[in-house]
Amino acid sequence: TLPVVALVGRPNVGKSTIFNRIISQRLSIVEDTPGVTRDRIYAHGEWLGKEFSLIDTGGITLNDQNLNQEITSQAEIAIDEADVVVMVTDARVGVTNEDEVVAKILFRSHKPVILAVNKADNLQQRQDIYDFYALGLGEPYAVSGVHGTGMGDLLDALINQL
Numbered sequence: 067t068l069p070v071v072a073l074v075g076r077p078n079v080g081k082s083t084i085f086n087r088i089i090s091q092r093l094s095i096v097e098d099t100p101g102v103t104r105d106r107i108y109a110h111g112e113w114l115g116k117e118f119s120l121i122d123t124g125g126i127t128l129n130d131q132n133l134n135q136e137i138t139s140q141a142e143i144a145i146d147e148a149d150v151v152v153m154v155t156d157a158r159v160g161v162t163n164e165d166e167v168v169a170k171i172l173f174r175s176h177k178p179v180i181l182a183v184n185k186a187d188n189l190q191q192r193q194d195i196y197d198f199y200a201l202g203l204g205e206p207y208a209v210s211g212v213h214g215t216g217m218g219d220l221l222d223a224l225i226n227q228l
């Protein structure tokens with residue numbers, strides 16, 4: 067069985083965008099009821115010949131949970147299921163309380179974590195990610211899920227942990 071990589075992070079940081087970028091195909095979304103879309107959660111990823119299963123925990127929603135409970139549950143699912151966790155944050159927003167909640171859970175798990183700082187779309191934003199060291203998860207990797215920049219370095223770091 068393939069090693070498992072899980073994407074975690076609060077809503078809207080770009081997990082699904084990075085998920086689609088890593089598996090390098092536009093995925094069909096499943097429409098259950100009008101106006102409701104469900105993201106694909108599992109896919110097959112590969113980088114430099116190393117294969118892995120990728121989980122977008124943001125697509126896992128549990129009923130009757132508030133935002134903090136939901137983020138916490140997703141992080142716990144990632145820790146249980148994954149060999150490596152990719153925590154996604156937003157360069158344009160900076161470090162938030164929810165990021166700190168997620169980072170603390172991941173830190174305590176002792177799982178390998180790669181820290182992605184997404185939406186670093188330009189040079190200024192790529193250079194301005196050092197606040198993210200405060201999450202205690204090691205080196206932050208500046209990426210742009212939309213443009214694809216930084217993905218190579220992120221994936222190199224990721225497969226080094228598999």
Ligand code: GDP
Pocket residue numbers: 075076077078079080081082083084124184185186187209210211212213
């Ligand atoms: P998720 O909730 O974490 O899965 O986030 P999504 O992947 O759905 O992205 C949330 C929003 O951020 C969407 O409008 C994306 O187009 C946007 N987004 C994602 N990645 C980037 C990026 O690298 N740069 C910019 N500017 N926007 C992005």
Ligand code: MG
Pocket residue numbers: 081082083105124125
């Ligand atoms: Mg999503």
